[in-house]
Amino acid sequence: MMKDLNYYIKSFANLKVDRASGTPAPHQPILLLSVIEQFERGKIRHNQIYLTPELIATFLKYWSNLVTTDHHSDISLPFFHLAGKKKIKFWHLMPNPGFEAVIESGTKIRGLAALRNTVKYAYLDTELCEYLQNASSRLKLSEVLVRSWFSAESQQVEKLYAVDELEEIQLRLFEKGGAVYTVEDIKDQETTFVRNAAFRRNMISLYEQRCTLCRLKIVSRDNQNVVDGAHIKPFSEFRDDRLDNGLSLCKNHHWAFDRGWFGISDKYRIIVPDGRLYEETPRDMRSLQDFDDELILLPNQEIYNPRVDALQWHRSFWKIA
Secondary structure (H helix, E strand, O other): OOOOHHHHHHHHHOOOOOOOOOOOOOHHHHHHHHHHHHHHOOOOOOOOEOOOHHHHHHHHHHHHHHOOOOOOOOOHHHHHHOOOOOOOOOEEEEEOOOOHHHHHHOOOOOOHHHHHHHEEEEEEOHHHHHHHOOHHHHHHHHHHHHHHHOHHHHHHHHHHHOOOHHHHHHHHHHHOOOOEOOOHHHOOHHHHHHHHHHHHHHHHHHOOOOOOOOOOOOEOOOOOEOEEEEEOOOHHHHOEOOHHHEEEEEHHHHHHHOOOOOEEOOOOEEEOOOOOOOOOOOOOOOOOHHHOOOEOOOOOOHHHOOOHHHHHHHHHHOOOO
């Protein structure tokens, strides 16, 4: 069968969605709208669709503004089931190593964590991917989704399309200096995943994409980098996403900080406990011990300097004098 643009237009208009509740489940068209937007923004450049914070934030944006039924938001459902055994099939899954049989069997996977554990990424028919890299084709495909599934909300979709949702979430959190959450606030896997990404992006921006300990900065052309937004008091226990409870650390030093291999004094100097480590470093590289008593790199806005009580908690927990 020839898979031209009309083939995909018809496919998008006739998605095989769940109708068990009496109304069509909106998950698949919402996901496809989100994917189209990611192509438009240049976030997807190759035929590999990962469950990124950007994609999930976009999915939640469309869901919260377009869905009026009682369906529950869950990106794992369309991401997995679009690849089901259907006559019309354009969405495919690349399993993580060891999960090939799970994908092949069609076993239901629910929840973001389970899906990320099972699936590496989704990929499209080569023809569809090429159409989505063309502005004119993207417009036609998005228009058929809106016309077929959200006809009453066409003007709303146009406004939503202009909003970079993850950037908006990041900005809102930054303007209020972060947030402290209740247990109820973080029950939803999708919103928590997006929140984590917004915290990380704010932290690495404050430290200008450098590690606060070693000053390492490596940034790729697509703005990927090697530093993490690290919590001083662990989020799992305190649910504290305030920006002064964070540090920007390269992956090695993030791992070391989370295990108490070094602490930070109230004067923002590095403390490496004696006798806790054995190190062998490559030539011309500094050991962790070499950083002892050095001043950390501080954020570019003083009001977000690491909170002293958080640093004290970390030192006390790991028994760092």
